[in-house]
Amino acid sequence: MAAVIERIDSRKLTVQDFVRSVSAEFRKLYNSQRQDEMSDFRDEARRQLREMNKKWGELSSKLGTLVEDLATLSRPRIISAYDLMVWLKRRLPAGRMKEFDALVVIPDCVCLNSTKANPA
Numbered sequence: 001m002a003a004v005i006e007r008i009d010s011r012k013l014t015v016q017d018f019v020r021s022v023s024a025e026f027r028k029l030y031n032s033q034r035q036d037e038m039s040d041f042r043d044e045a046r047r048q049l050r051e052m053n054k055k056w057g058e059l060s061s062k063l064g065t066l067v068e069d070l071a072t073l074s075r076p077r078i079i080s081a082y083d084l085m086v087w088l089k090r091r092l093p094a095g096r097m098k099e100f101d102a103l104v105v106i107p108d109c110v111c112l113n114s115t116k117a118n119p120a
Contacts, residue, residue, distance in 0.1 A: 068101070068115050 090098050102113040 090100070092098050098114075100112045100114050102111075104111040104113070
């Protein structure tokens with residue numbers, strides 16, 4: 001009977017060791033899978049952020065051209081009685097370029113228009 005109890009105790013210890021090792025391996029696997037999921041989530045979030053920034057940039061660009069387009073459409077109505085030259089490019093000293101959307105010449109003065117979406 002003592003031999004049977006000894007064998008049972010030995011089996012209990014073996015099962016306990018097995019459960020501990022399986023539990024440790026399961027924790028490692030779970031943590032690594034969780035890290036992979038977090039990494040995938042982070043990568044997806046970065047991709048979506050880049051895509052959203054690109055869309056915001058496109059929208060901003062469209063709004064900028066909208067301002068210029070509205071000014072271009074309104075200009076002839078406002079100054080229809082005068083000589084109008086549209087869209088001039090001039091080279092300034094030091095090689096810089098200056099762009100004007102309209103040049104209006106009236107008897108008392110000369111008016112230049114340069115509509116920009118961004119103040120620069």
